[in-house]
Amino acid sequence: MRRFAALVEAIETSAGVVEAWTDWFRVAGSADAMLSIRLLVGGGKERSRRRLTAARLRRLLGTALALPEWLIERSLGESDDAAEGGALLLSAMPFPEVEAGEAAASERTEGSLHRRLERLTTRLDEPESDETDCAIAATLRETDETTRRVLLRALLGTSRPTGSMRAMLTGLGRVCGVPIDVLEDRTARDTGDDAATFERWIAPCAADDSIGRWPRVPLTMIDALPTDRDEAWSAEWNWVGLRVRLVRHRSGVRWSADDLEPLTGKLPEACEGAERLAVGTVLDGILIAGSMAAPRPRGDLERRLARRRSTAADRRAVPVTFVAIDLLHDGLEDRRRETWTERRERLEQLFATTLADAASIALSPAFRESFSKLQERHRESRRPGIDGLVLKPLEAPYDPETIRWFVLPPQPFRWTAVLRLVRQTGDVASTIEGSFSVRGVGGEFVPFAQAPLSFGSDEERTEFEALLKRTTIARFGPVRELEPEQVYELECAGFEPAPRRRSGLALRGVRVIRRCDERTVDTIDSLADLQAAWRITSIDPT
Amino acid sequence: MNLLVPTERGLYCPVGDFHIDPSRAVPRAIVTHAHADHAVKGCGKYLAAPDCLPLLRHRLGRGIEAEGLEYGRSRRVRGVRISLHPAGHVLGSIQVRLECRGEVWVATGDYKRQPDPTCRPFEPVPCHVLLTETTFGLPIYVWPEADEELQRIESWRRRNRERGVSSLLLVYSLGKAQRLLASLAPDLGPIHVHDAIAGVNAAYREAGIELPTTAIDPPSAGSTVLTVPQAVGTRWLAAAAPYETAYVSGWMRTRRRRQQRGTGRGFVMSDHVDWPALMRTIRESGAERVGAMHGSTAEVVRFLREQGTEAFEVRTGRPQLDPATIDRAESFDESPASSNAPAHPSLGEADDAADDADDGDDRPEGV
Numbered sequence A: 001m002r003r004f005a006a007l008v009e010a011i012e013t014s015a016g017v018v019e020a021w022t023d024w025f026r027v028a029g030s031a032d033a034m035l036s037i038r039l040l041v042g043g044g045k046e047r048s049r050r051r052l053t054a055a056r057l058r059r060l061l062g063t064a065l066a067l068p069e070w071l072i073e074r075s076l077g078e079s080d081d082a083a084e085g086g087a088l089l090l091s092a093m094p095f096p097e098v099e100a101g102e103a104a105a106s107e108r109t110e111g112s113l114h115r116r117l118e119r120l121t122t123r124l125d126e127p128e129s130d131e132t133d134c135a136i137a138a139t140l141r142e143t144d145e146t147t148r149r150v151l152l153r154a155l156l157g158t159s160r161p162t163g164s165m166r167a168m169l170t171g172l173g174r175v176c177g178v179p180i181d182v183l184e185d186r187t188a189r190d191t192g193d194d195a196a197t198f199e200r201w202i203a204p205c206a207a208d209d210s211i212g213r214w215p216r217v218p219l220t221m222i223d224a225l226p227t228d229r230d231e232a233w234s235a236e237w238n239w240v241g242l243r244v245r246l247v248r249h250r251s252g253v254r255w256s257a258d259d260l261e262p263l264t265g266k267l268p269e270a271c272e273g274a275e276r277l278a279v280g281t282v283l284d285g286i287l288i289a290g291s292m293a294a295p296r297p298r299g300d301l302e303r304r305l306a307r308r309r310s311t312a313a314d315r316r317a318v319p320v321t322f323v324a325i326d327l328l329h330d331g332l333e334d335r336r337r338e339t340w341t342e343r344r345e346r347l348e349q350l351f352a353t354t355l356a357d358a359a360s361i362a363l364s365p366a367f368r369e370s371f372s373k374l375q376e377r378h379r380e381s382r383r384p385g386i387d388g389l390v391l392k393p394l395e396a397p398y399d400p401e402t403i404r405w406f407v408l409p410p411q412p413f414r415w416t417a418v419l420r421l422v423r424q425t426g427d428v429a430s431t432i433e434g435s436f437s438v439r440g441v442g443g444e445f446v447p448f449a450q451a452p453l454s455f456g457s458d459e460e461r462t463e464f465e466a467l468l469k470r471t472t473i474a475r476f477g478p479v480r481e482l483e484p485e486q487v488y489e490l491e492c493a494g495f496e497p498a499p500r501r502r503s504g505l506a507l508r509g510v511r512v513i514r515r516c517d518e519r520t521v522d523t524i525d526s527l528a529d530l531q532a533a534w535r536i537t538s539i540d541p542t
Numbered sequence B: 001m002n003l004l005v006p007t008e009r010g011l012y013c014p015v016g017d018f019h020i021d022p023s024r025a026v027p028r029a030i031v032t033h034a035h036a037d038h039a040v041k042g043c044g045k046y047l048a049a050p051d052c053l054p055l056l057r058h059r060l061g062r063g064i065e066a067e068g069l070e071y072g073r074s075r076r077v078r079g080v081r082i083s084l085h086p087a088g089h090v091l092g093s094i095q096v097r098l099e100c101r102g103e104v105w106v107a108t109g110d111y112k113r114q115p116d117p118t119c120r121p122f123e124p125v126p127c128h129v130l131l132t133e134t135t136f137g138l139p140i141y142v143w144p145e146a147d148e149e150l151q152r153i154e155s156w157r158r159r160n161r162e163r164g165v166s167s168l169l170l171v172y173s174l175g176k177a178q179r180l181l182a183s184l185a186p187d188l189g190p191i192h193v194h195d196a197i198a199g200v201n202a203a204y205r206e207a208g209i210e211l212p213t214t215a216i217d218p219p220s221a222g223s224t225v226l227t228v229p230q231a232v233g234t235r236w237l238a239a240a241a242p243y244e245t246a247y248v249s250g251w252m253r254t255r256r257r258r259q260q261r262g263t264g265r266g267f268v269m270s271d272h273v274d275w276p277a278l279m280r281t282i283r284e285s286g287a288e289r290v291g292a293m294h295g296s297t298a299e300v301v302r303f304l305r306e307q308g309t310e311a312f313e314v315r316t317g318r319p320q321l322d323p324a325t326i327d328r329a330e331s332f333d334e335s336p337a338s339s340n341a342p343a344h345p346s347l348g349e350a351d352d353a354a355d356d357a358d359d360g361d362d363r364p365e366g367v
């Protein structure tokens, strides 16, 4: 029932709705799933009937909570919704004791939604009495406030089916594997309100409908390269983008991604070439903004995909490329059991023939090289659009149970900067945080990164504190501004464009390496040099 | 015998000749905690809990004459024995126990009975007369478990962060901010705080409360920011865009109140006592008479009388405000009084936050 409450809250705050439906459908029985759809999205045949009046609700609450009715009324007045008010008020009632022979409390709280509603309606049909009131209140009290509110709305006849049908169908599609257009069709035609209807909706499709479904293959992170198997690896760049599968369906090209709303209609340029593929063909790949030669930031891709349908102007502003990294189905032939070498060969053939002049579909280059050569590649794998190297075992089939693709993250970025500000927090055993600047275009200092300073020993710390005292120019509470003297070497794991910052960058995983007493402030890195060295092309630091 | 009487200037003890939480300057004041509507400038002498002193000085100025009285220790003032007991509201918050010729009165000040990592928990004090706060004195106000609500805040932050959206938590600068700061998960990136909060943090640390360090940089997209509501719209926060805001307050319990704050999002976390805990506190005190202060005084008094308990409303000189406005008053009076030091808010680039913040936000409360 927690997941149901989470779903209601997601719909009310319009946040994470598809995920919430997915989570809910994973645990809900068919009757509960159907009831939730009717209560939150609407549809169906049965009009919701009022079984509880506001006056009866007040009486019932008064009896169950042993509070005078004026106080109930006054409390309900705090809310503009009787169902919400009632749901909240019921929390003032002690959790019902579990009677002997009854199910455990946890079981009752997690109990099914439709049974609870049934129990409530049965009780409401009985003649009004203190005992009935208490039983109704107890049944409501057992569940959480959010679920209670939805149930009360159903009983008061004030349900608010404001959820999006599309989000619900997307979530449902993820769980049952039926394509969303099929679901759309079924739910529009088959408008019952019972569990059987729901089960007809989610029944598996005919054979050719199911091509788009297969398990997800994880990319596993490891720290070190297994050096003893030099020749057994093929390497590829780890493209920064969205993992998607391209499916050549009978009716056209479909895209399937694990974490997104359907991409159909959003990638017309990539569909063009793909339509030449044999029906049934499935490629695994990464969707990137720009091209392999000139990749663009991931944010551009997200902006483009956020549009419902892409216009010609969108396509000009942010072109996309589907970079193929594997072949799963070759026409109607399932190739997932074959080795990577075999699949790759066929993939290269496809790109030499059918896809030779497909503009927005590209083949990710693969390197079969010695270990030392791969190390060299790894050093190059830190650039825009690429975030390390992926290693694939040559013999591996495309099997989610056994496949291991290793991602080698790129080396961290390093630079030197001058310490300009420190903030000391606490008195004893305090932490000292520094703000480090690099040189701007006009020679000025530009704040670039912030990181805590650490000390190997008490002596080091004492020495540093003396240095602090000597070089302080000004103090603002716990913050000191320092003479620009101390040079530090720092590193970070990566960066994102941040146009609002003077440096234009937001750094990830910043760490101080050491203080460089041998260097003077004239030798610190400049923003321009860093941009060149890190090949930052997509930001405007002005 | 009336050990405490309501006056224009607040609760007054005629036998001991001192005030509790006066609303205007008086010669001698016992201050239950450092919130703006309980601690005013200009009193001759202040008596408070020792860990309240750094906060009082932060709020009222270094120069005030303030003395700490250890929790549970008593002191005799003109025939009244005074002792202070933890109230669990914010750091240094107390209940005041007065004893005179065998009669015991307790004024709770603001209090809560939920756990809070930044202050001592409430201790029930038996008494004959209990003056309790009733800010949330209606049975609809029942707080969710603190952990439960914290989990909701965390999943909200996590989802925002995954989308590159900043999470702005709008809180009181004193109390709620520190309670949250001490409770939020450290692995969801650095937490940025508004300078009004940073100043209070320093006072908390001075009082020996450990708080996680906060980011010096101005916030950027995907950050978590603890801020006072008036800073929304300033340049300092513009750097955090895009962002989502959420109030953290007991008033967030109903949708109507959430909408009054102009936010669909709200988290129910209060430093005040809720209905069940209020009833429990009254029961545990064993009091023969109960005075209700702030908020739903009339309702609580009527209810207690109907239950056979002698009860009365305590109306002091403090202007009677809509409860939601009291909430605002506490969060909006943020400027530290001791402004000898230059107001240099934060490291980095957004030096204008404090100035903007002082412009205040005079938008009327929604209806």
Ligand SMILES: [Zn+2]
Pocket (backbone or CB within 6 Å): B033, B035, B038, B089, B110
């Ligand atoms: Zn307070």
